[in-house]
Amino acid sequence: MAQVEPAAVKHTPLHDRHVGLGARMVPFAGWNMPVEYSGIVDEHMAVRTRAGLFDVSHMGEIEVAGRDAATALQRITSNDVEKLTVGQAHYSGLLTPDGTFVDDLLVYRLAPDHFLMVVNASNAVKDYRWISDHLKGLGDVVAVDNGARYALIALQGPAAREILQPLTGVPLAEMKYYWFAAGEIAGARGTISRTGYTGEDGFEMFVPPQMAGRVWDALMEAGRSVDLRPAGLGARDTLRLESAMRLYGNDIDDTTTAIEAGLEWIVAWSKGEFLGRDALVRQKEQGASRRLVGFEMVDRAIGRNGYPVLVDGVQAGTVTSGTQTPFLKKAIGMAYVPAETPKDAPIEIDVRGRRAKARLVPMPFYKRPRS
């Protein structure tokens, strides 16, 4: 039998910082990543009330450029890239012909003919192949896997702007949500984007890997006065779930469509032909058989990924994500249930053989206060 060589576990440029800070490191999507430092609850609360600093350098970066880059991306992503001005980004889907997800991603318009796609670490290799394959025949356009050229640091929380502003000449107050700008951060050339995966205000910074340590240290120092916390993948997951942001591999994958996942808002129906459009149009006409819903537990229990969902006592769906949220102090989650399930249907989750009561609630579970 052929031996499959396990790929070497990769380290981000900030690996030594994490170890030095006492993080618990875990393998994640081929990377050795910090899952928690001071604890998920502590880090989660820091992001909701002050600020947290995340190393998300494991994320994949794929650049697409060429005279026909914009029209090509119109064909292979679900959102409308022609609506993006240079300096603007949006959330989008890389869809199969069935309207299901190859991946979800952010698309940044760096220049009229030059885009940056930030993709899930677990899908980066697959995505690059998929994009390269599907760009063939779409004219003067090429994809480049540039993941190794970027470290990505996320500063998230209500105090993010006051921490970052002294370290950069980029006027942050003027930067709108989902816009970005090139500039220096603590003396390093990079790109600052007002984006994140926490539901909180904040910034993500793309910097050269050799400058990542310097930027991280400067941010940690600048955040000292507001008790900035380094935060790991554990808090990243509870934060994104409170904000009802989908997680690839849990809430969406190549068996779930954009409509079922409640992500129709990233499907640009009117822009013309794109991968997955025909299947989605058909599903919209016929009606999807299931949909992703939010729930909160009534009984004391947590409904977790893979647990069966019962509607009116009959097994009818599956939990995709679930946790005890530190900020809302409730057990919440997302699940696929039959599309016709009424909002007030009696729901139960099969928690390791025990039926625990839950109810459907609107998403997001948490919305940050607007300043």
Place this chain on the structure above:
Amino acid sequence: MYPPELKYTKDHEWVRLDGERGEVGVTDYAQKQLGDVVFLELPEVGATLTQGQSFGTIESVKAVSELYAPVSGEVVEVNGALKDKPELVNEAPHTSWMLRVKLSKPDEVNGLLDSAQYDEVVR
């Protein structure tokens, strides 16, 4: 750092013996691995424990783990304080007992680890 008066299992539970009675909890190593504890599912008074068998679950923000009985016996008391404050397991793992048990096979404790041996296991 592991209290010498406790006996330990390789599954990261401890028992504090007092004659034929014992208090049962999880170790500091266990709580560190689990992270923030949010729920405990424990048996009721009168339930029977069998050494090495699951007697409940401990749930943290990120995962659920089984709890394994370090000794056989009958549950005589359940720590109600942990129901409302499961985070006590993180804050004081070696004093946050979950159950008080009347041992049915006191000789079993001879097979448990002492603090030095347990320290080797988790080192």
